[in-house]
Amino acid sequence: MVKKSGNNRDEGPRRSKEVERALSKATLKFSVPKANETQITAKFQDALGNEVKEYISVYDESDSNALLVTLCKQIYKIGQTYGLFAEKSKGLAQVLARALRDEEANQGWLEEMQARTNWTQTTGQEARFFRMIQSLTTKVFGDQAYENQITAMEYGLTYSGYDHVQGIKRLFTINDMLPYLGTGAESMTIKRLQKYILYALKGQCKSQYIDRDGDELRTKAEIIKCIERCEKSIALKMDIEAKNRSRSSQKNDDENKNGKGRGRRNGGNGNDADANKNKNGNNNGDDKENKCRLHNGAHPWKDCHCNRFSKNYDESRAKKEREARKAKESEVNLVRGVGNKEEENTKSVYFQTSYYYDSDDESSCGGRRVEESFMINDDDGRKTSVSSDVKLAPVTVVAIANKDGSVYACTGLLDQCFTDRMIISDGCAKALGYDFIPVPKDERSKYKTVGGVVEME
Numbered sequence: 001m002v003k004k005s006g007n008n009r010d011e012g013p014r015r016s017k018e019v020e021r022a023l024s025k026a027t028l029k030f031s032v033p034k035a036n037e038t039q040i041t042a043k044f045q046d047a048l049g050n051e052v053k054e055y056i057s058v059y060d061e062s063d064s065n066a067l068l069v070t071l072c073k074q075i076y077k078i079g080q081t082y083g084l085f086a087e088k089s090k091g092l093a094q095v096l097a098r099a100l101r102d103e104e105a106n107q108g109w110l111e112e113m114q115a116r117t118n119w120t121q122t123t124g125q126e127a128r129f130f131r132m133i134q135s136l137t138t139k140v141f142g143d144q145a146y147e148n149q150i151t152a153m154e155y156g157l158t159y160s161g162y163d164h165v166q167g168i169k170r171l172f173t174i175n176d177m178l179p180y181l182g183t184g185a186e187s188m189t190i191k192r193l194q195k196y197i198l199y200a201l202k203g204q205c206k207s208q209y210i211d212r213d214g215d216e217l218r219t220k221a222e223i224i225k226c227i228e229r230c231e232k233s234i235a236l237k238m239d240i241e242a243k244n245r246s247r248s249s250q251k252n253d254d255e256n257k258n259g260k261g262r263g264r265r266n267g268g269n270g271n272d273a274d275a276n277k278n279k280n281g282n283n284n285g286d287d288k289e290n291k292c293r294l295h296n297g298a299h300p301w302k303d304c305h306c307n308r309f310s311k312n313y314d315e316s317r318a319k320k321e322r323e324a325r326k327a328k329e330s331e332v333n334l335v336r337g338v339g340n341k342e343e344e345n346t347k348s349v350y351f352q353t354s355y356y357y358d359s360d361d362e363s364s365c366g367g368r369r370v371e372e373s374f375m376i377n378d379d380d381g382r383k384t385s386v387s388s389d390v391k392l393a394p395v396t397v398v399a400i401a402n403k404d405g406s407v408y409a410c411t412g413l414l415d416q417c418f419t420d421r422m423i424i425s426d427g428c429a430k431a432l433g434y435d436f437i438p439v440p441k442d443e444r445s446k447y448k449t450v451g452g453v454v455e456m457e
Contacts, residue, residue, distance in 0.1 A: 019155050022148075022154075023156075025151070026157055027066055028149060028174045030159040032170070035067065036060055038058045039058065040058060041056070044084070052082075056099050057070075057071065059071045059099060063102070065140070065145075068105060068137065071100075072133045072136070073180055075092060075099075085125040086125055089119055089129050090113075093112075093132070097113070104140060105140050108135075109136050130179075134180070134184075141181065141182060146178065146184070146185035149178065153196045153200075154196070156199050158200040158430075160404070161402060164230065164231055167201075168200065168201070168223065168224065175187050197209075197215070197223065198210070205231065205234060209227060209230055212229065214230075290302070292306075292307075294321070305318060402434075403432060
């Protein structure tokens with residue numbers, strides 16, 4: 001379920017339905033179609049007079065249009081490799097006719113062959129053969145295939161996952177195949193293609209590519225090298241961040257074991273500053289230790305029987321107290337329909353009482369309050385916490401695996417009480433790489449939040 005936010009290109013936001021319609025009309029996509037398993041063989045002679053054999057996958061009526069482009073390109077490359085255009089272009093045309101098992105394509109190619117009366121010209125044979133191929137694809141694809149492909153690329157036709165190098169290499173291949181999309185079609189210069197490279201790149205790689213002036217490069221090798229550097233920089237940054245998080249986590253664990261930490265995991269308030277210190281920096285009275293908040297400061301947290309790091313830890317007793325707290329702190333999380341007619345399909349979210357979610361780690365002191373977990377911005381940009389009289393979207397961060405198995409953090413709007421679904425941004429949904437499944441109209445909902453009304457599509 002996706003909140004449609006449009007496509008933020010230089011031309012301005014576009015409606016998602018328009019984007020999907022444009023992308024669906026592309027003949028050549030980043031995913032490589034599976035070739036037909038049926039093959040034919042063709043024998044030729046190389047420059048030394050040796051007989052060579054080429055294996056050519058056929059094009060059948062059930063195959064995608066992209067496979068016809070692949071077949072035509074293969075036939076043309078064979079003609080170039082073995083110098084067949086000067087004297088044997090008709091034989092090469094017959095090989096293509098054998099490989100065309102689709103009735104429409106085969107009939108169209110036979111018409112092209114019959115229309116050509118002279119196969120023995122001394123010059124221009126290669127260009128004539130290529131024009132025959134373009135005429136064939138125009139008959140099969142229609143005369144808008146090239147324009148539709150360019151439009152799809154302008155709307156952000158891109159690769160799945162985050163292998164940016166392989167994605168842009170595929171874009172180069174698509175560019176080389178553009179001339180096969182019909183009469184008048186042609187590939188782009190690297191300078192012109194740079195715009196579509198920026199459209200296809202994602203996230204941090206796109207930002208770094210621009211920062212490194214990648215859009216000024218003019219060769220494929222330079223572009224690929226630049227993207228490889230971007231990927232390496234992103235990987236190093238992620239590695240450093242992961243190590244910093246690990247060090248921070250280890251420090252907190254060490255403090256909890258010693259009873260010195262003041263974070264939430266050991267019953268603290270998440271503030272490293274000692275609330276018992278006066279303005280002169282001295283402690284008041286004898287309260288020099290971190291008191292247990294589960295039992296109202298009756299003893300130090302390091303000595304609490306609920307602290308699994310404590311020498312006094314009592315698993316059975318701690319479990320009973322945890323269950324009692326869970327029963328006491330009941331959760332009220334309601335999504336209600338608004339009563340007036342203008343917004344009868346709009347839901348508002350209320351949290352009527354503070355609640356805790358429990359943690360397997362008893363040092364978390366029963367879990368965090370909902371005020372600490374669900375925060376949004378109001379119209380003035382200030383953070384607004386949960387309260388009984390404030391309407392807001394229950395926003396949280398979840399881990400979602402993309403199509404390739406990598407896990408990413410994603411901010412989402414939850415509606416667990418009614419639909420058990422979550423709304424995420426359009427850009428994040430596309431980055432995950434899955435196919436979109438529209439939500440039926442009778443199952444769609446609107447949500448009234450502090451930031452405005454959000455609608456699923």
